[in-house]
Amino acid sequence: MNRQNGTRRAYDIVLFGATGFVGTLTAEYLAAHAPQGLRWAIAARDTAKLARLRDRLAAIDPACKELPVLRADATDPASLRELVEHARVVATTVGPYVEYGEDLLAACADAGTDYLDLCGEPEFVDLMYVRHDARARETGARLVHAAGFDSVPHDLGAYFTVRQLPEGVPLTVDGFVRAEATISGGTLASALSQFARGRHIIAAARDRERHEPRRVGRRAYAPPGVPHYAGELGAWALPLPTIDAQIVQRSARVLERYGPHFRYRHYAAVETLPSAVGGVAGAGALFAAAQVPPVRRWLSNRLKPGDGPSEEKRAKSWFSVRFVGEGGGKRVFTEVTGGDPGYGETAKMLAESALCLAFDELPPTSGQVTTAVAMGDSLIERLREAGISFRVAAVR
Secondary structure: OOOOOOOOOOEEEEEEOOOOHHHHHHHHHHHHHOOOOOOEEEEEOOHHHHHHHHHHHHHHOHHHHHOOEEEOOOOOHHHHHHHHHOEEEEEEOOOOHHHHOHHHHHHHHHHOOEEEEOOOOHHHHHHHHHHHHHHHHHHOOEEEOOOEOOEHHHHHHHHHHHOOOOOOOOEEEEEEEEEEOOOOHHHHHHHHHHHOOHHHHHHHHHHHHHHOOOOOOOEEEOOOOOOEEEOOOOEEEEEOOOOHHHHHHHHHHHOHHHOOEEEEEEEEEEOOHHHHHHHHHHHHHHHHHHOOHHHHHHHHHHOOOOOOOOHHHHHOOEEEEEEEEEEOOEEEEEEEEEOOOOOHHHHHHHHHHHHHHHHOOOOOOOEEOOHHHHOHHHHHHHHHHOOOEEEEEEEO
16 A cells, blocks of 8 residues: 555545546546556546546446546646645646646645656656655655656666666666657647757756765766667667656666666667658757747647547557667667557556556655656556566577
């Protein structure tokens, strides 16, 4: 059981933002897979939408006819404080988090309530560390960001790879991401927002560096890498400027199993050179467009938050992350694979992370922690049972 809240709270899990696209998928996953006796509730600002969602969930599990619906608004701190005081774990899908996320996280830190989000925004994660990590350590709350495709497969995949290598020696791990998927309006809005906030992201990262304790005797870092042809994969490797490498680095800084000197690099794996060139050009064009407010707004309106790919498109989507780890004279290839990365599997990862925090025997942690640090082997096992593969492909 969650050590700081016990059974005194009314709900084991509250899903905030349940009526959004990913929120609905997460609620449906919980309705289909929640263990018997789970005390959970769905929350959002629109009670009519919540009632309709409850009816939808009741078609999956008739017990959901009695599922509590809770009204809370990301712009109403009082409603958020009341929400978290009744929950042991709160999982939120309401973003962009830099705009809508802090009040909920702050309330969780104050109340000793475990917090999960799907944030891929480095600025928000760094700001929340500076402002709320110390308070969460006092109350025992675990603040876990990036509990979806950003960054569970990469964080736990690197952790799984390290576990296959010798202990106490310098280690390197490279991650190579392949995926076939469609983005939602919320993902597009978040990406455009991040592209437009470069100076804010840098400032938040520097402020975090000033507040983080210096670690003596161990080093973990995640340089960006350079584009190259990865012969061991038969693909072109393009550096991915996502939050994933930062999350892996933070896990490595905390966990001694990563060795005295650890380096991680994160890439997209692209089959052909023309595709690689096109990908770089497309990313550059999107970044440039995001710097012009009218163009950014026009792009955001093409796919509005709450919109997402159809069930048919999601069924055809997939992801694969191949890791190459080296150290102590050993080289290992591992792989994490699953279905639709941005939506179906992200909902699964968020839901299983919430269940893991609520019910599993976990290491004693608090404050801002990663999925590998907070849940590690327990979450890997949960995800395996849920259909996401973690496997050793080869050892040399």
